[in-house]
Amino acid sequence: MSHTAHIRSHRKPRRSASTLAMRAGVAGGVLSTLAVAGASGSANAAEPVTQTLELPTLTADLAAQAAQSADATQQAAANYQLQAERDAAAAKAAKQAKADLAEARQKAADAKRKAAEAARKAAADRASRTAERTTLAATDSGSTSTSTSTATGSAAAVIAFVKAQIGKAYVSGATGPSAYDCSGLVQTAFKQVGISLPRVSQDQSTAGTQVSLSNLQPGDILYWGGAGSAYHVAVYVGDGMFVGAQNPSSGVGEHPLSYDPPTGAVRVL
Secondary structure: OOOOOOOOOOOOOOOOHHHHHHHHHHHHHHHHHHHHHHHHHHHHHHHHHHHHHHHHHHHHHHHHHHHHHHHHHHHHHHHHHHHHHHHHHHHHHHHHHHHHHHHHHHHHHHHHHHHHHHHHHHHHHHHHHHHHHHHHHHHHOOOOOOOOOOOOHHHHHHHHHHHHOOOOEEOOOOEOOOEEOHHHHHHHHHHOOOOOOOOOHHHHOOOOEEEOHHHOOOOOEEEEOOOOOOOEEEEEEEOOEEEEEEEOOOEEEEEEHHHOOOOEEEEOO
16 A cells, blocks of 8 residues: 555546536526527617617608698698688689679569660550541541631731742751752741741750640641651641742642641741
8 A cells, every 4th residue: 555545646536427517508508698698688789779770760650641741631622622612712703693683684674664765655656647637537538627727817828928938948057048958938028027936856856835636727837847856847728728938849839738737736926
């Protein structure tokens, strides 16, 4: 036996394979845990980077959606405004059309009323002229004695003057002695007896007292047209005859009342 056999060896005892394997497994587990922790830590450390990178994209999408919403809202507002303007224009047009229709109806009613009044007036004038012509026809046929060829005094002088002008020319505006128009002959004839008459037929038709055609006397002034708007005048000379400056083709002549029935008469003598 060696003299050192009773002394314990200072060498570390040799580890068994199972012990080494167990330690290796523990070490591996620790390393795996560290690796997982490290990976987790790395993942957690990288997460803010990922969020930082995705934030601009989300913000851009929200901005785009907001812009689209704003455009849609603006378009809707524009459409509402356009529709409102169209509705207002339509309402205004309808109101104007209603006013125009009312005005047209009023004008039509006025025109109808005036036409009715004109028709009544025309009918009355026709009836009056028919009655006057009937009276004149009766006078011409001798059925009445409202006129006579016997004239004295001023009437005789007027009649003598106008008969002396028979055959002379008709000239518009002429007052003699070689030519006359209708009112020029009448004015000049009455001037012979000191009576001053207006120059034109319109005024001569209202210069004296209005008399009925059924009650004519020699020397009365006959007129054609309305009193105050007459377009022709002549002198009644009795026996259903008158002398007047008719027109350029016939000049001054004597004619029966039926030749051109007058509308009315005035007496100045």
